[in-house]
Amino acid sequence: MSEELKNVNEQENSSSEQYSLNDDRRVKVLSPGAMVAKRFFRNRLAVTGLVILVFMFVFSFIGGMISPYEEDQVFYRLDMQFKEYAAVTKNEEYRFANAGKEVAYDSILQAQTILALTKKADSFTWKDVEYGVTQEGENFYSISHNGEVIGMAFKDIVSSTIEGVELSFDQRFAMLKAFTNGETSFSLDGVDYTVTEDGGVTTADGEVAFVSSYVIQSIHSDVFLTRAFKEEVVAAIEAGEEVFPFTNEAGESCEYKLSFDVTKNMWSIQEEKGVKVFDTYSYPSKEHWLGTDKNGMDMLTRIMYGGRVSLIIGFIVVVISTVLGVILGGMSGFFGGWVDMLIMRIVDIFYCIPSMPIIIILGAVMDGMRVDPTLRMLYLMLILGFLGWPSIARLVRGQILSLREQEFMVAAEATGIKIHNRIFKHLIPNVIPQLIVVCTMSLGSTIITEATLSFLGLGVKFPFASWGNIINDVNDTFVLTTYWFIWIPAGICLLLTVLAFNILGDGLRDAFDPKMKR
Amino acid sequence: MKDNQLLKYILKRIGISIVILFFVALIIYTLMRCLPTSYIEAVALQKSMQPNSKSFEEWMEQLTKMYNMDKGIVEGYFAWLGNVFRGEFGDSWKWTMPVTEKFNNVVWVSFVMGAIALFFEVIIAIPLGVIAATKQYSKADYTISIVALAGISLPTFFFASLMKLVFAVKLGWFDLYGLVGRDYEYLSPAGQLLDKANHLVLPIIVLVVISMGSLMRHTRTNMLEVLNADYIRTARAKGLSERTVIYKHAFRNTLIPLVTILGGSLPGLFSGALITETLFSIPGIGYTSYHSMVSGDIPFSMFYLVFMAAMTLLGNLITDILYAVVDPRVRVS
Numbered sequence: 001m002s003e004e005l006k007n008v009n010e011q012e013n014s015s016s017e018q019y020s021l022n023d024d025r026r027v028k029v030l031s032p033g034a035m036v037a038k039r040f041f042r043n044r045l046a047v048t049g050l051v052i053l054v055f056m057f058v059f060s061f062i063g064g065m066i067s068p069y070e071e072d073q074v075f076y077r078l079d080m081q082f083k084e085y086a087a088v089t090k091n092e093e094y095r096f097a098n099a100g101k102e103v104a105y106d107s108i109l110q111a112q113t114i115l116a117l118t119k120k121a122d123s124f125t126w127k128d129v130e131y132g133v134t135q136e137g138e139n140f141y142s143i144s145h146n147g148e149v150i151g152m153a154f155k156d157i158v159s160s161t162i163e164g165v166e167l168s169f170d171q172r173f174a175m176l177k178a179f180t181n182g183e184t185s186f187s188l189d190g191v192d193y194t195v196t197e198d199g200g201v202t203t204a205d206g207e208v209a210f211v212s213s214y215v216i217q218s219i220h221s222d223v224f225l226t227r228a229f230k231e232e233v234v235a236a237i238e239a240g241e242e243v244f245p246f247t248n249e250a251g252e253s254c255e256y257k258l259s260f261d262v263t264k265n266m267w268s269i270q271e272e273k274g275v276k277v278f279d280t281y282s283y284p285s286k287e288h289w290l291g292t293d294k295n296g297m298d299m300l301t302r303i304m305y306g307g308r309v310s311l312i313i314g315f316i317v318v319v320i321s322t323v324l325g326v327i328l329g330g331m332s333g334f335f336g337g338w339v340d341m342l343i344m345r346i347v348d349i350f351y352c353i354p355s356m357p358i359i360i361i362l363g364a365v366m367d368g369m370r371v372d373p374t375l376r377m378l379y380l381m382l383i384l385g386f387l388g389w390p391s392i393a394r395l396v397r398g399q400i401l402s403l404r405e406q407e408f409m410v411a412a413e414a415t416g417i418k419i420h421n422r423i424f425k426h427l428i429p430n431v432i433p434q435l436i437v438v439c440t441m442s443l444g445s446t447i448i449t450e451a452t453l454s455f456l457g458l459g460v461k462f463p464f465a466s467w468g469n470i471i472n473d474v475n476d477t478f479v480l481t482t483y484w485f486i487w488i489p490a491g492i493c494l495l496l497t498v499l500a501f502n503i504l505g506d507g508l509r510d511a512f513d514p515k516m517k518r
Numbered sequence: 519m520k521d522n523q524l525l526k527y528i529l530k531r532i533g534i535s536i537v538i539l540f541f542v543a544l545i546i547y548t549l550m551r552c553l554p555t556s557y558i559e560a561v562a563l564q565k566s567m568q569p570n571s572k573s574f575e576e577w578m579e580q581l582t583k584m585y586n587m588d589k590g591i592v593e594g595y596f597a598w599l600g601n602v603f604r605g606e607f608g609d610s611w612k613w614t615m616p617v618t619e620k621f622n623n624v625v626w627v628s629f630v631m632g633a634i635a636l637f638f639e640v641i642i643a644i645p646l647g648v649i650a651a652t653k654q655y656s657k658a659d660y661t662i663s664i665v666a667l668a669g670i671s672l673p674t675f676f677f678a679s680l681m682k683l684v685f686a687v688k689l690g691w692f693d694l695y696g697l698v699g700r701d702y703e704y705l706s707p708a709g710q711l712l713d714k715a716n717h718l719v720l721p722i723i724v725l726v727v728i729s730m731g732s733l734m735r736h737t738r739t740n741m742l743e744v745l746n747a748d749y750i751r752t753a754r755a756k757g758l759s760e761r762t763v764i765y766k767h768a769f770r771n772t773l774i775p776l777v778t779i780l781g782g783s784l785p786g787l788f789s790g791a792l793i794t795e796t797l798f799s800i801p802g803i804g805y806t807s808y809h810s811m812v813s814g815d816i817p818f819s820m821f822y823l824v825f826m827a828a829m830t831l832l833g834n835l836i837t838d839i840l841y842a843v844v845d846p847r848v849r850v851s
Contacts, residue, residue: 045660345538352542354826356792357811358549361819364812365553448673452793455675458812474679477694481687491676498671506667 036433039511046507052500056493060307069298071305072463075288076296077279082257085271086225088233089215094139094153099169105143105151113143113153137180142173149173156180156199158211161227167209175201179211198231216269233258237267281483291485294473295462303490306465310497313381313460314447318439320385325392326435330423332393333400343393350390359383359449363458373461380459384446395438399431433512437505444501451494467494528839535831542827547595550816551587558582560814598820608817612810617821620806627697628790628802631718635725636780636787643730644776647737651745652764662734669731678724678797685720692720695799721798725791737776744771774845782837785829 019026030038040046064071094114098105109126116124116133123132132144139155156179158172167175171188178186178195185194194202199211207227214237216230229246236244236258247253255272278296282288290299332343362383366376403409404427412426447467453459454468462469470490474480479487562577571577582588589597601608607617650662686694693699699713744750745768753767790804799805803822810818 045664348534348538349541349545352538352827352830353545354789354823354830357807357819357823357826358546360792360808361549361553361811364814368814444671448671451673452675455673456793456796468673468675471676471679480679480683484683487676487679491673491679494673494676495668495671498673499668502667502671 036511040507043507043510045503046511049500049503049507052496053504056307056497056500057311059493060304060311063304064301064308067298067301067304069301071301071465072295072297073301074296075279075282075292075298076276077282078274079277080272081275082270083273084219084268085223085256086216086218086233086269088217088237088258088267088269089265090237091155091157091213091215094155095157096151096153097169097172098151099149099173101145101148101150103145103148103150109143109151110153113141113151117141117153136177140176140180152176154180156211156213157215158201158209159230160209161207163224165208171209175209175211200227233267233269281479281486284485290489291483293470293486294476294479299470299485299489302465302470303467303493306467306470306490307493307497309377309460309464309466310447310450310468310494313377313384313450313466314443316381317384317388317446317450318443320381321388321442322392322435322439324385324389326396326428326431328389329393329396330400330428333397334404334419334423334427340397344397347390347393350387353387355387356449356452358387359453360456360458363453363456367458373464377460377464380450380453384449388442388446391442392435392438395434396428396431399434400427403427403430433508437509437512440501440505440508444498444505447494447498447501467491524839524842527842528835531835531838535835539824539828539831543599543824544595546820546823546827547598548591550820551591551594553814553816558587607821610810610815610818612813612815612818613806617818620818621803621821621825624801624806625788625790625803627800628795628804629787631721631725631795631800631802632787632791634718635722635729635791636783638722638726639730639733640780642726643733644737647734648741648764648769648772650734650738651741654742663738666731666734666738669727669729669734671731672728674724674728674793675797677727678720678794681720681724693717697800717798718800721791721794721800724794724797728794733776733779736779737772740775741768741772744768747771774841777844778837778840781840782833784836785832789826789829 094117096105096110096113109131112124112126112131113133116122121133123130125131129145131150132147134142134144136142136152141153142149143151143153152169152173154176156176158167158175158179160167174186174188175193175195178184178193179199179201183195185192187193191203193208195211196202200207201209201211210227210230212230212234214230214234216225216233218225226248229248232244232246233256236256241258243255243257245253245255257270257272258267259270260267279292280294280296282292282296284291288298288300290303293299293302328343328347332340359380362379366379371379409422409426412422417426450459451466451468451471454461454466455472457469457472460466460469467490471487471494473483474487558581559578562574562581565571565577566574572580587594605618609615610617610620613620646662646666650659653659682694686692693716697714697717698710699717702710702713705713745764750763750768753763758767788803790802790807792804792808794800795802795804796808807818807822809815810822
């Protein structure tokens with residue numbers, strides 16, 4: 001009050017020089033609306049509420065447009081996973097090769113060879129035919145029939161180092177012979193070969209094969225393992241390493257994991273490979289200021305769109321229930337009698353219907369019927385709006401009951417104004433201040449109701465975002481405990497918005513009716 | 519006011535309440551009947567899947583008949599009403615036991631929880647409301663008003679999640695879910711009671727904080743109204759101390775609307791706290807009915823909804839009667 005006085009004094013001081021004391025222009029007249037605005041803006045708390053709301057609107061409606069991401073844009077990340085790549089066995093048993101001669105070196109002869117080797121005999125007889133077993137080198141024997149080599153038994157394996165080239169029996173024989181006897185060179189079919197100590201076999205053109213007691217096979221049939229890789233594997237096994245890096249010819253570096261399986265007596269090599277996965281629950285970063293959610297969507301963008309949904313639903317619901325409430329309450333208050341009686345009993349009945357359980361049941365039904373998410377949002381608004389009108393009808397009726405007894409209404413009736421106009425032009429405008437206050441407050445509570453339903457999974461559904469269904473993720477205890485950025489920002493937005501609506505409602509009430517200021 | 523006048527008023531109100539309840543139940547029944555029948559089908563299918571069970575058709579027939587689903591809505595409603603008058607609410611589909619028995623099993627947890635929460639709410643909110651009113655426009659008043667508004671604005675589920683994070687996860691003082699701990703069976707009777715009490719702490723805190731705000735605001739508004747009344751000015755003019763004015767003259771008059779409101783909220787204690795109980799998995803009436811409703815358990819939901827409506831009516835009735843009884847100035851018209 002003192003402030004107001006001061007203002008008046010100031011005005012007097014400044015304007016008294018121009019106008020005489022009884023000049024009307026000396027008094028500044030404010031319209032009722034301007035008075036309300038003046039009182040409102042003097043209330044610091046209410047202005048804070050308004051600022052928060054403006055921020056929330058800008059954040060939700062303009063933020064969604066500015067944000068570089070879409071509401072349901074999914075992000076991916078490369079995840080490093082170890083995948084089964086190759087298997088390694090150290091050969092401890094004899095292997096056999098058939099020379100492809102007239103007499104085939106078949107499995108029966110191979111078994112006989114083993115028997116002969118264990119007996120350390122240099123020949124065996126099978127079906128009255130004699131076969132010769134000759135030691136050619138360490139753990140390397142040739143099997144001959146009538147002086148012709150028909151097959152060989154060996155422990156060290158020869159494998160080609162050139163992709164797509166198979167080695168002939170003679171080549172392998174010669175290589176094995178050279179390797180097992182520790183020779184460094186040999187020549188076959190006019191080609192000179194050099195054998196290194198670690199098993200590499202080279203010609204003048206380069207390396208063609210290598211000999212090793214390890215067998216390394218790729219899991220995938222289309223992958224050819226290079227000599228360098230195999231050597232690296234053997235080196236890692238002999239050094240007892242579990243992880244080794246390898247850079248292939250193309251310069252791509254990869255981590256490989258070696259693990260020994262005792263039961264199978266073999267090593268398995270796992271390759272670390274990048275796999276494209278949903279970028280779920282990633283922590284806040286430059287790209288995603290609030291991280292990403294369980295579907296790999298940008299959290300900040302989801303919150304913006306969620307605010308849009310929450311605010312739009314709040315407004316539409318309040319508009320529906322206000323329109324219904326004003327019409328029914330207005331009729332009830334104006335006509336009185338049996339109309340009033342009927343409408344008020346309907347209001348009583350609606351007051352008694354437990355709205356939250358009803359909405360939950362309807363939500364569950366829509367779940368059961370698999371209603372389309374867009375349609376569902378519409379139904380939700382209709383249901384909430386339809387359940388909200390009775391309180392507004394009661395308010396309007398009460399106001400109108402007291403207003404219609406006042407003189408201006410008698411005057412309106414006396415001038416013969418139509419009933420329709422008397423209600424909507426003379427009575428309703430007088431109810432509007434209270435109506436605005438109640439609507440502002442119920443906007444807040446509607447947003448809470450919608451959020452609660454969405455939180456329970458019965459309101460707004462994926463792919464639409466809503467502050468409620470964003471927080472829904474905390475039903476997963478792991479998210480609750482680990483990923484604060486998933487649910488706390490959305491909760492704070494929700495709390496701030498509802499709080500701002502309530503503060504604004506309070507401020508508006510004080511501004512509209514200073515006598516009520518308590 | 520004469521006693522028989524009050525009695526007549528009460529009788530009239532009860533009469534109106536019964537009529538309202540009749541229509542509320544009709545609306546709820548109609549709604550329930552409009553649910554897709556697939557729920558019964560699902561139940562019948564599930565039941566027929568069990569070993570040594572009747573066929574699906576037989577179950578369908580029995581279930582539709584059992585719940586008067588084969589009749590029209592109005593006819594079915596009266597059949598339901600007839601059963602209700604005989605005290606039969608049927609068997610719950612989800613919990614497979616009589617509805618009233620299940621209700622009796624779970625309602626007391628909710629009641630105790632609600633009663634304790636109401637107690638704390640009263641002893642916190644009313645003094646704060648009085649302080650805010652007596653020191654209007656002070657810092658304390660603004661703080662209390664904002665706290666009250668924040669309490670009203672807090673979404674239950676968000677606040678409950680925060681409490682869980684802080685007290686159950688970070689500090690580890692309480693369990694996240696449930697009414698009893700893992701080792702409940704091995705505890706002594708006193709230990710069992712303490713275990714339950716421990717599990718109820720967080721839900722009660724949530725309930726108190728969420729509902730405190732409106733009572734605080736209500737107390738403040740009423741107290742301010744009383745403080746502006748003529749008799750307070752008289753009391754001050756007489757030279758009474760500020761203490762006496764506020765606590766003897768003003769506060770007692772503030773109590774009138776508060777007592778009526780609190781009296782009216784007593785029946786609501788039996789309706790449970792749907793959201794809070796569900797969030798904390800407290801097996802009270804709210805939790806039970808939530809799961810009944812979500813799984814389409816018509817008999818139980820029907821019972822719960824009508825029960826809630828009846829409790830609301832009873833609450834309104836108690837409020838009005840208390841108002842007439844407590845405040846001798848009020849004349850029943």
